[in-house]
């Protein structure tokens with residue numbers, strides 16, 4: 081037992097009181113720090129000198145929906161978007177080794193399964209001189225990042241439209257941009273074929289091929305998935321849970337095989353209000369859209385509408401510029417280009433090719449007797465008969481009023497004569513219907529010139545014309561070869 085004198089006792093009592101005060105102050109400071117950390121809007125974490133994470137504040141736990149024990153150590157990595165994991169780890173490790181501040185942007189899975197864009201700042205912690213680990217705070221800046229990606233996607237897609245990139249390419253840009261802004265989403269654009277109402281795949285890079293192929297077989301109508309319904313009603317259709325949605329019951333074998341659980345689909349409109357297709361967002365888990373999702377869907381559908389409409393306009397312009405308005409066959413200008421290309425090919429390969437000039441016999445009589453409209457119908461029907469007999473590599477053109485030209489790559493004069501004779505025969509035997517009750521018979525005269533490597537396009541045309549003239553002068557409804565090709 082130690083006995084203290086009054087002086088010693090007094091000093092010890094003072095020290096004990098000071099210690100109590102310091103302890104109280106420390107407890108208050110700690111509780112203040114804890115209050116700050118827990119009530120902060122930022123998600124705060126701390127790691128130790130062993131690199132392992134040991135503290136996550138309440139907002140972090142609430143955001144991820146995880147327990148501290150699940151995130152501790154390196155457990156948090158499981159909530160990071162797979163593509164971002166290695167970048168996150170290497171940034172952290174590098175900063176840790178150098179004991180330097182760092183910043184990293186990555187995607188973190190929220191409790192509802194949605195990946196959100198996170199900006200994380202970390203800084204080394206020291207106790208005196210001693211390094212004790214890192215402290216960091218993370219902020220959800222998804223809105224900002226999404227807007228940035230959507231804006232980039234918009235300007236990229238529009239510049240592709242402006243420079244005349246192929247439609248498939250532009251639709252792919254749109255879909256990939258939306259998938260970047262919403263990493264858990266799988267997007268698709270389908271094009272509505274106006275005549276058949278089939279939904280053709282425009283772009284769906286993340287959906288399995290078997291799924292898009294099966295969807296292409298379906299016809300858009302109410303109850304045929306979200307896209308079928310949207311393409312017919314012109315309304316956005318939301319199936320938060322595909323398994324329990326009436327429009328999907330006939331397709332669950334497909335969606336289950338593809339691992340799809342929700343689908344939101346919006347119609348794509350032209351500037352005239354015509355439905356051009358659908359834009360859809362799928363999820364692998366049941367998912368309902370938030371306000372910003374509707375903005376994204378409308379944004380993507382609008383962009384796709386601009387691209388599809390522009391592609392259709394371009395296609396129509398090309399068609400108008402290259403085809404004959406009445407028969408749909410190639411026009412004279414295109415035929416001449418193809419003929420020149422074919423002559424070059426013959427010069428290179430020495431493979432044969434032939435040119436046929438065709439002229440309907442006594443066509444003036446048809447116009448005179450039955451009228452110009454009946455004559456037009458006869459020209460169209462005649463063109464259809466030709467078209468049905470062409471191979472993919474053949475070219476047929478209307479080069480004058482009732483004058484046509486055929487280019488037959490691979491056919492020498494003999495083969496071309498055989499083809500021409502069978503065509504002449506079919507025309508002679510075919511009744512051309514010029515209305516419900518009226519039908520007539522036509523005949524055609526044909527001149528043939530085989531393309532020789534040394535000939536120009538004009539020369540080949542002129543030789544075929546001379547052969548045609550011969551056919552006309554020999555009584556019509558016959559096939560003649562150019563003088564130097566004659567068998």
Ligand SMILES: Nc1nc2c(ncn2[C@@H]2O[C@H](COP(=O)(O)OP(=O)(O)OP(=O)(O)O)[C@@H](O)[C@H]2O)c(=O)[nH]1
Pocket residue numbers: 406439440441442443444445447451452453454455456459480481482552556
């Ligand atoms: N309906 C219609 N007729 C056309 C068109 N282009 C030319 N024709 C007509 O085709 C007829 C050609 O007459 P012609 O050149 O005398 O020849 P043809 O009557 O066929 O006599 P042959 O060629 O000598 O057998 C004219 O009556 C033109 O008006 C067209 O786009 N539509």
